[in-house]
Each structure stands twice: as C-alpha cells, then as structure tokens.
Amino acid sequence: xxxxxxxxxxxxxxxxxxxxxxxxxxxxxxxxxxxxxxxxxxxxxxxxxxxxxxxxxxxxxxxxxxxxxxxxxxxxxxxxxxxxxxxxxxxxxxxxxxxxxxxxxxxxxxxxxxxxxxxxxxxxxxxxxxxxxxxxxxxxxxxxxxxxxxxxxxxxxxxxxxxxxxxxxxxxxxxxxxxxxxxxxxxxxxxxxxxxxxxxxxxxxxxxxxxxxxxxxxxxxxxxxxxxxxxxxxxxxxxxxxxxxxxxxxxxxxxxxxxxxxxxxxxxxxxxxxxxxxxxxxxxxxxxxxxxxxxxxxxxxxxxxxxxxxxxxxxxxxxxxxxxxxxxxxxxxxxxxxxxxxxxxxxxxxxxxxxxxxxxxxxxxxxxxxxxxxxxxxxxxxxxxxxxxxxxxxxxxxxxxxxxxxxxxxxxxx
Numbered sequence: 001x002x003x004x005x006x007x008x009x010x011x012x013x014x015x016x017x018x019x020x021x022x023x024x025x026x027x028x029x030x031x032x033x034x035x036x037x038x039x040x041x042x043x044x045x046x047x048x049x050x051x052x053x054x055x056x057x058x059x060x061x062x063x064x065x066x067x068x069x070x071x072x073x074x075x076x077x078x079x080x081x082x083x084x085x086x087x088x089x090x091x092x093x094x095x096x097x098x099x100x101x102x103x104x105x106x107x108x109x110x111x112x113x114x115x116x117x118x119x120x121x122x123x124x125x126x127x128x129x130x131x132x133x134x135x136x137x138x139x140x141x142x143x144x145x146x147x148x149x150x151x152x153x154x155x156x157x158x159x160x161x162x163x164x165x166x167x168x169x170x171x172x173x174x175x176x177x178x179x180x181x182x183x184x185x186x187x188x189x190x191x192x193x194x195x196x197x198x199x200x201x202x203x204x205x206x207x208x209x210x211x212x213x214x215x216x217x218x219x220x221x222x223x224x225x226x227x228x229x230x231x232x233x234x235x236x237x238x239x240x241x242x243x244x245x246x247x248x249x250x251x252x253x254x255x256x257x258x259x260x261x262x263x264x265x266x267x268x269x270x271x272x273x274x275x276x277x278x279x280x281x282x283x284x285x286x287x288x289x290x291x292x293x294x295x296x297x298x299x300x301x302x303x304x305x306x307x308x309x310x311x312x313x314x315x316x317x318x319x320x321x322x323x324x325x326x327x328x329x330x331x332x333x334x335x336x337x338x339x340x341x342x343x344x345x346x347x348x349x350x351x352x353x354x355x356x357x358x359x360x361x362x363x364x365x366x367x368x369x370x371x372x373x374x375x376x377x378x379x380x381x382x383x384x385x386x387x388x389x390x391x392x393x394x395x396x397x398x399x400x401x402x403x404x405x406x407x408x409x410x411x412x413x414x
Contacts, residue, residue: 013072014126015046023074023130030100037111041128048122057119060306060338061277065246066220068126068161071192075156078132081164084150090143091176092136096165099136106136106167113198115224116252118279118308123222123248127163127196134164134195137178139205141171148177148400155184155215156191166197170205170233177208177396182215182243190218190245197225201233203257208236208396212407214243217272221247231257231286238394239266240404242411246275253282255289255317262291265391269384269411270303270335280309282324284317284347291322296391298384299328299335308340311354315346324354329387331361331380381412 013019020042024035055063086093092103099106115124135151156162170176182193193215201207215221221244227235241247253262268276282291297305307326328337339356361383369379385408392404 012068014068014130020129027132031104033108033111034100038129040111041125045122045125045129048125055119057279057308059308059340061248062275065275066222066248066277067122068192071159071161071220073160074130075132075160075162075191078162080133080154080156080162081135082152083135084152085147088145090140090145090174091149092138093149094136096131096134096136099167103136106138106169110165110167110198114226115196116226116250116279116281118250118252118281120222120224120248120250123194124196124224127165127194127224129163131163131165131196133162134166136167138169139171139174139176141174143171143174143176145174145176148179151178151180153180153182153193153195155182155193155219155221157185157189159189159191161192161194164193164195166195168197168199168207170201170207172202173204175206177210179210180212182211182213182221184216184219184243187216190216190220192220192222194222195224197223199225199227199235201227201229201235201260203231204233205230206234206236209238210395210400210404211237211239213239213241213247214411216243217245217274219244223247224250226252226254227262228254228256229260229262232259233257234261235263236394236396237264238391238404240407241266241268241276242408244274246277248277248279250279252280253291255282255284255291256286258286259288260286261289263394264291264293265394266295267388267391267408268297268305269408270297270299270301270305272301272303274303276303276305278305278307282309282311282322284311284313284320284322287316287318287320289317289320289322293324294391295326296388297328297337298331298387299337300331300380302332302334304336306338307356309354310342310344311352312344313347313350313352318347318349320347320350320352322350322352326356328356328358329361329384330358331384381409385409
C-alpha cells in the first residue's frame with residue numbers, strides 16, 4: 001500500500017469559503033477551540049491537490065461513486081441520533097451536541113485524533129469540518145456494564161450529506177457492549193452518511209462493538225474508524241454491511257499496549273449493483289499483541305466487493321500473533337470480488353498469516369437442498385447464512401447471536 005496524496009473535487013460546494021463561513025456562523029454557539037479545530041481541518045481539506053493522481057489505496061474502486069459530487073449540501077435539520085441506556089451511573093453517553101454543552105472535556109482531544117489514513121482523507125477532513133451529529137461514550141474505570149448501549153443513526157435523504165463524529169473511551173478495566181444501527185430516514189431518496197469513530201481502550205478494558213448497516217439502496221455510506229488499544233485491552237468488533245448503493249469502510253486497529261487483543265469481523269451481503277469497498281490495517285506497536293481479522297462477502301446479482309488489508313508489525317512488537325482472512329462467495333456470474341491482503345513485518349519473533357479465497361456456490365450443496373423440495377432462492381439463503389455463521393457467532397451472548405441471524409435473514413425479503 002503506497003501512500004499517495006488524495007485529491008479533491010474542485011466543484012464541490014464544501015470547498016466554498018462562503019459555504020464554510022456560513023456553517024461556522026450557524027455553529028457560533030460552540031466553544032472557540034472547536035471552531036479553530038474546524039477551521040484547521042477545512043484549511044487542510046482545501047490544501048489537498050486538485051489534480052487526479054493514481055492512488056493505490058483506491059485500487060479496483062470506482063472512486064467517483066463514493067465522493068460528494070452528488071451530495072454537496074448538508075442535512076438541513078440534524079436530529080439523526082437516538083441513544084438508549086443513557087441512565088447508567090458508570091458511563092456518560094450523550095449526543096455530539098449534548099457533549100459540547102454538558103461535557104466538552106469528552107471532546108477536547110478531537111484535535112489530536114487521526115483517521116485510519118487508508119485513502120479517504122477527503123472524507124476525514126470534511127467530517128472534522130462539518131460534523132453536527134454523532135455521540136460520545138465514556139465508560140468509567142472498573143465499570144462492568146451488563147446492558148448494551150445502543151445508538152440509532154439515521155442517514156439523510158434528498159441527496160444531502162451528514163457528517164458524524166463518535167468518540168468512545170473505555171477506561172481501565174471497564175467492560176461494555178455497544179450496538180450501532182445505521183438506517184435511512186425513508187426509502188424514497190438517498191443521501192451520504194460519513195461516519196468517523198475514534199475509539200480508545202485503556203488498560204485492561206474490553207469493548208464489544210456491533211455495527212448493523214442497512215441504509216437504503218440509494219445511499220452512500222463512508223465509515224472511517226481508528227481503534228487504539230492500551231495494555232491488555234480487548235476489542236471485539238462485528239459488522240453487518242447489508243445496505244447502501246455503495247460503501248467505503250476503513251478500519252485501523254492500533255495494538256499499542258503489550259498483550260492487547262484486536263478482533264475485527266465483518267460480513268457483507270451484496271445484491272443488485274451494490275459496492276462494498278473495505279480497507280483495513282492491523283498495526284502492532286507493542287510485544288505480545290494479538291489481532292484477528294475475518295471479512296466475508298456473499299455477492300449476488302452484479303454486486304462487487306473490494307478488500308485491501310495489511311498486517312504491519314513494528315520492530316518492537318515481538319511475539320505478535322496476527323491473522324487476516326478474506327473469504328468471498330459468488331452467487332452470480334456477474335458478481336465480482338477483488339482481494340489485496342498484505343504483510344509488513346519488521347520483528348523477527350512473530351506468528352502472522354493472511355489469506356484470501358473467492359469461490360462460487362457449491363452446486364452439489366444447492367442440488368442437495370433442491371432435491372429435498374427447497375426452492376433455489378431459499379437454498380441460496382440457507383447456504384449464505386451458513387457461510388456467515390462463523391462471524392455471527394462472535395457476538396457472544398445467545399441473544400445477540402440470534403438477533404444477528406434474524407437481521408440477516410430478514411434482509412433477504414427486500
């Protein structure tokens with residue numbers, strides 16, 4: 001993965017000085033440091049080169065489909081996030097605007113946050129400039145939350161864009177489950193939802209985070225996340241990518257503390273002409289760390305997936321144990337999957353491997369099910385559910401596993 005400077009669309013209204021100043025005026029109630037942060041991000045956005053250059057981080061991807069040329073106005077009225085389980089004594093869980101007013105200390109480290117840096121610098125900087133939605137979650141030290149925190153996001157329609165910032169901090173030895181739903185306001189028109197997540201797990205903490213993305217089939221979904229783990233921290237991520245006309249997911253796991261454990265699991269169910277563009281990195285900085293990534297894509301009709309993943313192990317990260325797997329199941333002759341796994345190992349005492357497979361549906365399995373009176377459509381559904389079971393089972397509790405099974409099964413009905 002060679003780093004190449006990204007470009008901007010010069011026709012985008014987000015690059016207008018008047019547009020940006022008008023936005024700042026609308027947000028004039030914010031503290032000065034946040035206005036300065038937005039201005040700094042906008043200056044960096046404007047400084048991006050305007051000439052198109054070859055970018056390896058966008059290999060195989062129809063980049064224009066994921067840009068902002070068709071979504072260059074902001075969501076007019078922003079009430080896009082609903083939070084459940086806000087009454088915990090061991091945590092603070094507030095919307096982005098609530099946090100600015102009530103707990104601005106939850107957000108003051110934003111200027112020091114960096115994104116996954118896997119190609120979508122334009123989206124990251126625009127999110128820093130124009131974010132009006134999202135949430136902040138802080139779980140206090142030694143807290144063991146038994147009930148999951150739930151966030152329901154609504155993607156915009158009418159060709160509008162919504163930028164979100166989510167700041168998640170789990171303090172030392174705390175444990176929590178977070179479930180995020182991404183849906184659309186309605187099914188008639190689509191918009192662009194760009195979602196930035198900054199996750200910090202302190203010593204001995206544990207986060208299980210489940211994402212259920214099912215925005216409508218006219219929408220664009222950009223999700224950029226960075227997860228940083230301190231000593232002995234654990235991250236267990238499960239992502240269901242079910243919706244959208246096109247989506248770009250960039251995920252960086254930074255295994256910064258000795259003995260930390262980063263697990264990232266994702267499944268995508270592609271239909272019609274859906275595009276799923278997935279870019280990941282597992283970056284090991286400290287010794288005795290573990291990481292395990294498994295991305296599975298089941299593709300019907302003319303859908304397409306792109307996976308580009310890297311395991312990077314620094315010289316100090318001895319005794320690293322890291323795996324990366326991408327598996328693709330094609331259920332149509334017109335479906336397409338591209339995989340680019342990679343390793344960059346600087347330590348000499350490691351256990352690392354990566355692999356990618358792309359295969360068609362097993363005709364014998366299909367024939368067997370049909371011979372038992374099961375229709376072809378239902379047989380394909382059963383095979384896909386079996387293909388995804390390895391990821392669904394990572395959710396932990398029986399109730400969560402069953403919920404994910406039902407969500408995937410229901411998604412076949414549209």
